[in-house]
Each structure stands twice: as structure tokens, then as C-alpha cells.
Amino acid sequence: MRTEDMLKILHQYREDAIVIPGRGGNHWIKMSTKPERDLAFRGTAMGGRSSFALGLALARPDEKIILLDSEGDILMGLGALATIADKRPSNLYHFILDNECYATTGGQPVPNAKKIRYDLLAQGAGYPSSHAFDELDDFSSNIEAILNEPGPVFVSAKVEPENVNEPIATRRRWQTRSNEQVIVDFKNALGPRAA
Amino acid sequence: MTEEQALLSPEVVVQDLKENGVTHVVWLPDSETNFLYMLMKEEPKLDLVPVGREGNAFSTAAGLSVGGAKPVILIQNTGMMESGDSMRGWALALNIPIVIMIGYRGWTRHGKTQDTAAIYIEPFLNAFNIKYFLIENNDDAPRISWAFEEAEKTQRPVAVLIGDEYHGFHR
Numbered sequence: 001m002r003t004e005d006m007l008k009i010l011h012q013y014r015e016d017a018i019v020i021p022g023r024g025g026n027h028w029i030k031m032s033t034k035p036e037r038d039l040a041f042r043g044t045a046m047g048g049r050s051s052f053a054l055g056l057a058l059a060r061p062d063e064k065i066i067l068l069d070s071e072g073d074i075l076m077g078l079g080a081l082a083t084i085a086d087k088r089p090s091n092l093y094h095f096i097l098d099n100e101c102y103a104t105t106g107g108q109p110v111p112n113a114k115k116i117r118y119d120l121l122a123q124g125a126g127y128p129s130s131h132a133f134d135e136l137d138d139f140s141s142n143i144e145a146i147l148n149e150p151g152p153v154f155v156s157a158k159v160e161p162e163n164v165n166e167p168i169a170t171r172r173r174w175q176t177r178s179n180e181q182v183i184v185d186f187k188n189a190l191g192p193r194a195a
Numbered sequence: 196m197t198e199e200q201a202l203l204s205p206e207v208v209v210q211d212l213k214e215n216g217v218t219h220v221v222w223l224p225d226s227e228t229n230f231l232y233m234l235m236k237e238e239p240k241l242d243l244v245p246v247g248r249e250g251n252a253f254s255t256a257a258g259l260s261v262g263g264a265k266p267v268i269l270i271q272n273t274g275m276m277e278s279g280d281s282m283r284g285w286a287l288a289l290n291i292p293i294v295i296m297i298g299y300r301g302w303t304r305h306g307k308t309q310d311t312a313a314i315y316i317e318p319f320l321n322a323f324n325i326k327y328f329l330i331e332n333n334d335d336a337p338r339i340s341w342a343f344e345e346a347e348k349t350q351r352p353v354a355v356l357i358g359d360e361y362h363g364f365h366r
Contacts, residue, residue: 041288042288043284044285044288044289045250045281046284047250047254047281048250048251048254048257048281048284048285049254050254051246051255052255052285053258055244055254055258055259055261056259057258058262058264059219059258059259059261060262077251079247079248079251080246080247080251082247083247180290183261183289183290186261187261187263190263193263
């Protein structure tokens with residue numbers, strides 16, 4: 001499925017959720033109607049997005065957190081799956097966009113790209129709920145129910161790669177705000193954390 | 196110096212964490228701070244978040260901090276060096292005021308330092324321009340609060356190196 005099509009469907013069911021748009025960010029920021037609740041950062045370290053989402057979910061247990069992760073990130077930080085399962089945040093919805101490759105470096109395949117089952121990795125780590133989708137129709141039919149499950153929920157979605165073959169210095173950034181501004185807007189929108 | 200003064204009491208460390216408003220301890224076990232971990236586990240005001248790789252501690256702590264909580268990271272010097280890019284990308288890039296308590300494996304005040312984990316940790320922190328404090332006994336404990344103050348003031352990570360030459364963390 002195309003990432004943009006998948007995210008358009010997800011967006012219909014977002015409601016007030018906080019979204020960490022990660023690898024789908026270039027599409028997400030064009031459709032999001034609540035940018036103050038989007039944590040679209042630049043220059044973070046690959047492999048840490050799921051841990052970041054876990055920390056946020058623990059700090060804000062009354063907010064629904066939707067993470068758009070990638071299979072490359074998962075492979076760099078597999079241990080995070082165990083920590084998420086251990087802490088069991090009921091408000092965390094962990095999606096990965098699995099394009100089977102490192103798209104931002106030209107499309108080289110990730111290890112064992114065609115055979116690895118990320119939904120089973122999450123299940124084996126202890127996520128109480130785990131799903132995998134190859135087809136948009138199937139994803140569309142199930143997404144509303146998935147977002148009503150208690151978390152942590154893992155959703156692996158096969159998407160078409162959108163390869164980039166330019167040096168980083170010449171690429172146009174899709175993020176429209178600085179990291180500082182993203183955090184200021186976010187904190188203003190949410191207000192102080194309950195003690 | 197009396198024997199009591201020569202110890203860094205884990206109870207003092209836990210009290211410092213509570214006084215500084217820490218809500219979560221993101222940690223991976225290390226050989227220098229196990230007794231501290233056992234005490235923290237019994238402390239209801241501290242939520243322990245175990246990670247499988249120290250690099251994940253920085254992204255976890257960043258999420259907690261952005262969400263309004265006040266985490267501290269507890270890892271060993273070996274794990275600190277493993278975490279370089281995570282600290283860059285999640286703590287420095289997002290201006291996270293996080294205190295990192297680092298078990299200083301191999302630290303010795305006297306004689307020759309043999310352990311490469313000890314040899315490289317201070318140059319490593321200096322390379323990232325991370326300010327650090329060394330604590331070896333209870334008299335040094337106020338440095339923990341100084342580290343929290345420095346992190347808030349600078350909106351950057353600040354390290355506390357827990358030296359192991361004298362104290363009783365291995366009780």
C-alpha cells in the first residue's frame with residue numbers, strides 16, 4: 001500500500017491523539033489538522049523513536065499516543081519492544097511502516113527484508129496485541145477497532161518504498177518547525193502534567 | 196575521614212533524587228549501582244523503566260521529559276559510551292535537561308587505572324561537551340543537586356560519575 005493512502009485512513013480516526021509521525025512525517029504534516037499535537041522532530045537518532053513514544057506514553061497516561069515507526073528503526077532498537085511490553089502503556093499505538101529497505105539512503109534492503117515478521121517480534125516481546133497488514137482495504141476495515149483496543153498495540157503495515165537518492169545536505173526538509181518550537185507548541189497545547 | 200564518611204550511601208542518593216523531583220529512573224543494571232537499584236525498587240515515588248540497551252535510555256528519557264515528567268538515567272560508563280548518537284539525537288537535539296548517573300567502573304583515585312571503561316569515559320563526555328560531577332562519598336552528595344540545577348539551567352544533559360573506590364554499593 002502507499003504510505004499516503006494508509007495515513008489518510010489513519011487520520012480519519014486520529015481524534016485527539018498525539019502523533020509522532022516519524023517516517024511518515026512528510027505525508028502526515030500535510031494532512032494533520034492538529035499540528036500542535038504532532039511531534040515531528042528533525043535530527044533525532046535512528047532506532048530511538050519507539051522508546052521516545054514509550055516515555056511520552058508513561059508521562060501522559062491519559063493521552064492516546066500514536067507512533068509511526070519504521071522497520072529500520074525497530075531493527076536498530078529491538079530491546080525497546082521488551083521495555084514497552086514490560087511497562088505495558090495502555091495508551092500506546094505503535095505502527096511501523098515496513099518498506100523493506102533503507103529508503104532515505106537509496107533503498108538498500110534491511111536484513112532479511114522479505115521474510116522477517118515484525119508483528120511476531122512484537123508478540124514475542126510481550127505486546128498484548130499485534131497486527132500485520134499488506135493491503136489497504138484490510139487495514140481500513142480494521143483500524144477503528146484497533147485504535148479502541150487497550151495498548152500497547154503493535155501494527156505492522158507493508159508500504160511501498162519512497163526512495164531518496166540525494167545527499168542529505170541537498171535535501172529539502174519536510175519539517176516546518178524547529179524542534180524547540182515543536183516542543184513549545186506541544187506543551188502549550190497539553191498544559192502541565194498531572195502530578 | 197571516618198569509615199561512614201568514606202561511604203556513598205545509596206539512601207542518600209535516593210533521597211537526593213526524591214528532593215529533586217525525579218519521577219522516573221531509566222536504567223540498565225551495572226556493576227557499581229546494584230544496591231541503589233534495590234532501594235529504588237522499593238521507593239513508591241520512583242517509577243523504574245528498564246531498558247535493554249543504554250542508547251534507548253536517552254530516547255525514553257526524552258519522551259518522559261517532553262511529556263512533563265522528570266526522569267534520571269542510571270547506567271554504567273560502558274553504556275554511556277554506547278549511547279553517543281542517542282544522546283546527540285534525543286537529548287542534545289531536543290534540549291532535554293537530563294541528569295545521567297553513571298557507574299564509574301574501573302575508577303581509582305590512586306594508582307594506575309587499568310580499565311578502559313574508566314580511561315575513556317571522561318574524554319567521551321568532554322567530546323560531547325557534557326559537564327560532569329564526580330561523587331565518591333556522602334560529602335559529595337550535594338553535587339547531585341548541583342547536577343540537576345545545571346541541567347535545568349542549561350537545558351542539556353549533565354553527568355554524575357559515581358566513583359567506586361571506597362563506598363558500599365557492593366554491600
